[in-house]
Amino acid sequence: MSRPAKLALEDGTVYTGSAFGAEGEVDGEVVFNTSMTGYQEILTDPSYRGQIVTMTYPEIGNYGVNREDVESAGPHLAGFVVRERSRIASNFRSESTLDEYLIEKGVTAIEGIDTRALVRRIRTQGALKGVLSTTDLDDTRLVEKAKNSPGLVGRDLVREVMPAESREWNESLSHWAKLPAERRKTNGQSGPHVVALDYGMKWNIPRHLHDLGCRVTILPGSSSAADVLAQQPDGVFLSNGPGDPEPLEYAIETIRGVLGKSPVFGICLGHQLLSLACNARTFKLKFGHRGANQPVMNHATGRVEITSQNHGFAVDADSLPDDLEVTHTNLNDQTIEGIRHRTLPAFSVQYHPEASAGPHDSDYLFERFLDSMARQ
Numbered sequence: 001m002s003r004p005a006k007l008a009l010e011d012g013t014v015y016t017g018s019a020f021g022a023e024g025e026v027d028g029e030v031v032f033n034t035s036m037t038g039y040q041e042i043l044t045d046p047s048y049r050g051q052i053v054t055m056t057y058p059e060i061g062n063y064g065v066n067r068e069d070v071e072s073a074g075p076h077l078a079g080f081v082v083r084e085r086s087r088i089a090s091n092f093r094s095e096s097t098l099d100e101y102l103i104e105k106g107v108t109a110i111e112g113i114d115t116r117a118l119v120r121r122i123r124t125q126g127a128l129k130g131v132l133s134t135t136d137l138d139d140t141r142l143v144e145k146a147k148n149s150p151g152l153v154g155r156d157l158v159r160e161v162m163p164a165e166s167r168e169w170n171e172s173l174s175h176w177a178k179l180p181a182e183r184r185k186t187n188g189q190s191g192p193h194v195v196a197l198d199y200g201m202k203w204n205i206p207r208h209l210h211d212l213g214c215r216v217t218i219l220p221g222s223s224s225a226a227d228v229l230a231q232q233p234d235g236v237f238l239s240n241g242p243g244d245p246e247p248l249e250y251a252i253e254t255i256r257g258v259l260g261k262s263p264v265f266g267i268c269l270g271h272q273l274l275s276l277a278c279n280a281r282t283f284k285l286k287f288g289h290r291g292a293n294q295p296v297m298n299h300a301t302g303r304v305e306i307t308s309q310n311h312g313f314a315v316d317a318d319s320l321p322d323d324l325e326v327t328h329t330n331l332n333d334q335t336i337e338g339i340r341h342r343t344l345p346a347f348s349v350q351y352h353p354e355a356s357a358g359p360h361d362s363d364y365l366f367e368r369f370l371d372s373m374a375r376q
Helices: 039-043 098-105 115-125 139-148 204-211 225-230 249-258 269-277 364-374
Strands: 003-009 014-021 025-033 051-055 079-081 108-111 128-133 167-169 193-198 215-220 235-238 264-267 282-298 304-315 324-330 336-341 346-349
Touching (some): 003 108, 003 139, 014 098, 014 139, 025 079, 025 115, 025 282, 039 051, 039 098, 051 115, 108 128, 128 139, 167 204, 193 204, 225 249, 235 269, 235 364, 249 269, 264 269, 269 282, 269 304, 282 336, 304 336, 324 346, 346 364
Parallel strands (some): 025 051, 051 079, 079 108, 193 235, 235 264, 264 346
Antiparallel strands (some): 003 014, 014 108, 025 128, 282 304, 324 336, 336 346
């Protein structure tokens, strides 16, 4: 028998559907992702910390869940919203159904609501705070809880998802996502030493670096510049991560301390933090970019790259200092998608070139990072 569940928004809207996954009540910023596939990667992306994620594709869960495709040790999002969950998992790689996985990992989810109406509301009003509950079904109480929930602005969510200790990375891309043979290196310890600052890093990033021949050391995102430089890196990578970048003063100071001493490459939150370290500013997008089909213009080539994205903040173009140059632009809303430093070996992109599931138009950026380390 179906169990009732409700999703209440801070504007007073309440959606009633059926619960799946774990019992419970969660709050978070309600956002949407337009990807047709990749729900397992979305569930395990630490950048979704503090968010209730709505999938726009109508049926989710049809190919099940497996251990190879996770992007972290487990789910980080607050809750999950779908139009309809598949009752079967039809794929030879599947190890469990979506429902079984969410129960195991303690993720509360809802199905059977009008996700098109929800997404249109978010696109019109912007991302809204919400509460998803299977335990309290009183509309008035739920709306009040949504209004009083903390939201994302001004919170340091990185400390909730970053690792507690450093580690050496030795895991390769899966058989289904591996690099072409001509690009893949057989020994992940023989190439340049990359120190990755982990603010909530998706695991496909160090997998890519490893398979390109890099020796990868992962440090917590709270590490100091002295901690990073003590590793004698050939390059420093700045990872993705959740939430508002501006409260992360410790990360910004670390980046300032390594700029000019080592090549730097940032992705997503790492892009925002590099920009802040160079005295730019960031702002909150109305409803963010989340999906696997975002068109981005590469200014150097004039080509359009289809990209995978997950971010709710962006770099303010009017705040860029003279020593930063825009390299990529989002064609949907003209926001900045990539920058490079004019005099120092440092560059970053707002999107995810390592995406899986997702397009591979931009994975050349990893080679660009290798080239910048080779020139030092």
